[in-house]
Amino acid sequence: MQTDSKKWVLTIGDKNYSTWSMRPWLCLKWAGAAFLENLVTLDQPGYGLSQIADVLAASPTGKVPALNLNGHVIWDSLAIAEWVHEQYPGANLWPEDDRLRSIARSVTAEMHSGFGPLRRDLPMNIRRRCHARNLPAETIADIKRIETIWSTYRRASLGSGKFLFGERSIADAFFVPVATRFRTYGIQLNPVAEAYRLQLLNDPAFLEWEAAALAEETDMRKMTTIDSIYGEDES
Numbered sequence: 298m299q300t301d302s303k304k305w306v307l308t309i310g311d312k313n314y315s316t317w318s319m320r321p322w323l324c325l326k327w328a329g330a331a332f333l334e335n336l337v338t339l340d341q342p343g344y345g346l347s348q349i350a351d352v353l354a355a356s357p358t359g360k361v362p363a364l365n366l367n368g369h370v371i372w373d374s375l376a377i378a379e380w381v382h383e384q385y386p387g388a389n390l391w392p393e394d395d396r397l398r399s400i401a402r403s404v405t406a407e408m409h410s411g412f413g414p415l416r417r418d419l420p421m422n423i424r425r426r427c428h429a430r431n432l433p434a435e436t437i438a439d440i441k442r443i444e445t446i447w448s449t450y451r452r453a454s455l456g457s458g459k460f461l462f463g464e465r466s467i468a469d470a471f472f473v474p475v476a477t478r479f480r481t482y483g484i485q486l487n488p489v490a491e492a493y494r495l496q497l498l499n500d501p502a503f504l505e506w507e508a509a510a511l512a513e514e515t516d517m518r519k520m521t522t523i524d525s526i527y528g529e530d531e532s
């Protein structure tokens with residue numbers, strides 16, 4: 298048991314690009330943990346192979362994020378989020394109701410383990426604005442599935458709060474990167490899903506992350522741009 302979060306160090310990647318890093322970072326912020334950050338740029342030899350030396354020094358998988366608790370390391374975004382939930386029960390990072398919690402965990406797991414086409418074709422790039430075109434059917438299916446998740450659970454939770462299951466939960470943290478992707482690539486959503494997307498992008502902790510992303514200078518578009526899909530960048 299480790300409760301002094303001032304000694305926790307979260308290793309993350311570039312804030313403009315690292316979706317996986319953002320999720321547990323938001324959970325830690327929402328819980329009020331006083332953790333330290335170790336930001337390692339992913340624009341280095343070994344990227345894509347899990348062989349970046351500075352990441353391997355912090356994470357057994359060679360991937361970010363990893364949370365170091367004074368020598369005890371937790372890796373993988375979802376495992377870190379669950380740790381934060383356990384350490385900060387008062388933060389209510391999962392819904393109290395067990396059935397609602399099971400659905401919140403289901404959509405979080407779906408986001409954590411799925412949506413490969415969306416990840417491939419609409420990579421997070423918080424600074425970028427353009428319009429996606431010629432998206433493959435499988436990527437459009439991913440977008441539609443997320444739109445359905447968002448509008449279904451927002452309609453059900455309208456009376457209990459502004460987030461997917463009413464109060465803010467780990468499920469919301471897992472969808473914030475998608476909210477930025479939809480903004481970057483000009484993806485249109487139904488009004489309920491769009492209102493939720495805007496709610497996520499107005500979260501104070503996300504705005505703090507975004508400000509840092511805007512100040513970064515690393516340009517990884519050489520690794521993440523598929524020219525047949527993206528239109529010209531908006532100026």
Ligand SMILES: N[C@@H](CCC(=O)N[C@@H](CS)C(=O)NCC(=O)O)C(=O)O
Pocket residue numbers: 310314315316317318339343344345346347348349352359360361362372373374375
């Ligand atoms: N399932 C992992 C995925 C982590 C992941 O893929 N991280 C990427 C960056 S956002 C990474 O560290 N890549 C380094 C590399 O590919 O070399 C999690 O949830 O934490």
